[in-house]
Amino acid sequence: MPRKYRSKARALATEQTRRRIVDAAMTLHAEQGIALTSYEDIARRAGLTHATVYRHFPTLADLLPTCARRIHVLQPATPELAAAIFRGRDRPSARLEALVRGTCECYARDGDWLRAARNEEHLLPTLAELARVQRANLRFLVDAALEGVGASERTARVLAALIDIPVWEALRGAGLSPDEATREVLELVRHQLAKDGIP
Numbered sequence: 001m002p003r004k005y006r007s008k009a010r011a012l013a014t015e016q017t018r019r020r021i022v023d024a025a026m027t028l029h030a031e032q033g034i035a036l037t038s039y040e041d042i043a044r045r046a047g048l049t050h051a052t053v054y055r056h057f058p059t060l061a062d063l064l065p066t067c068a069r070r071i072h073v074l075q076p077a078t079p080e081l082a083a084a085i086f087r088g089r090d091r092p093s094a095r096l097e098a099l100v101r102g103t104c105e106c107y108a109r110d111g112d113w114l115r116a117a118r119n120e121e122h123l124l125p126t127l128a129e130l131a132r133v134q135r136a137n138l139r140f141l142v143d144a145a146l147e148g149v150g151a152s153e154r155t156a157r158v159l160a161a162l163i164d165i166p167v168w169e170a171l172r173g174a175g176l177s178p179d180e181a182t183r184e185v186l187e188l189v190r191h192q193l194a195k196d197g198i199p
Contacts, residue, residue: 014056017048017052017056018056018066020046020047020048021042021046021048021052021053021056021057021063022063022066022067022070023046024042024043024045024046025037025042025063025067026067026070026113027045028041028042028045029067029113029116029117030112030113030115030116031112033116033119033120034060034064034116034117034120034123034124034127035120035123035124039053039054060124060126061125061126064117064124064126064127064130065126065130067113068117068130070110071106071110071113071114072102072106072109072110073103073106073107073110073114073134073137073138073165074114074130074133074134074137075137076133076137077136077137077138077140077141079144081141082140082141082144082145085098085099085102085141086098086099086144086145091199092145092146092149092151092193092198092199093190093193093198093199095144095145096142096145096146096159096163096189096193097186097189099141099142099145099163100163100182100185100186100189101182101186103138103163104168104178104181104182104185105182107165107168107169107178108178108182111165111168111169111172114134114165115165115169117130117131118131118134118165118166134164134165135160135164138160138163138164139156139157139160142156142159142160142163143156146159146198149198149199151196151198152196155192155196155198158192159189159192159193162185162188162189162192163185163189167185167188168181168182168185171184171185
């Protein structure tokens, strides 16, 4: 077997193993919490040895960022991302609606892991950093949505808080479906905009 082929096959096998570990970890984190999930649990769920999990992710600080790369709201918010989200939307209310819908869609898809991470952010520095990144991303995108309208600092802070996962999760906990929770977040955002006279 040619060396180049063996190298590609080895790289593919490594990537598949890492994917199995991350899939297992994220499922377990969502089910039982991050701090309560051991590497033994992850190995068992992934069908791998304990040593294999450690070889790929020596510490939780190595594993958690890899998990976070799968969560849309934890990816870096950039001017290019804001431009893509808000393309064709001239009014702040339309831009914020696009932001709310996209963010809540992520919560519906990835909320179980994200909830576990946010609930335990006070336990692990890596989780505290991920929570900080998510909040900073939301604030960056809210500021981009409000650009040019002279919104106050307080308004931007309130809007970012309304769009953050705890509000959506509280609405879901009150028995609302994901779509209903998203509509309620939108209503809260619209109310804040109307209160501040922002179109």
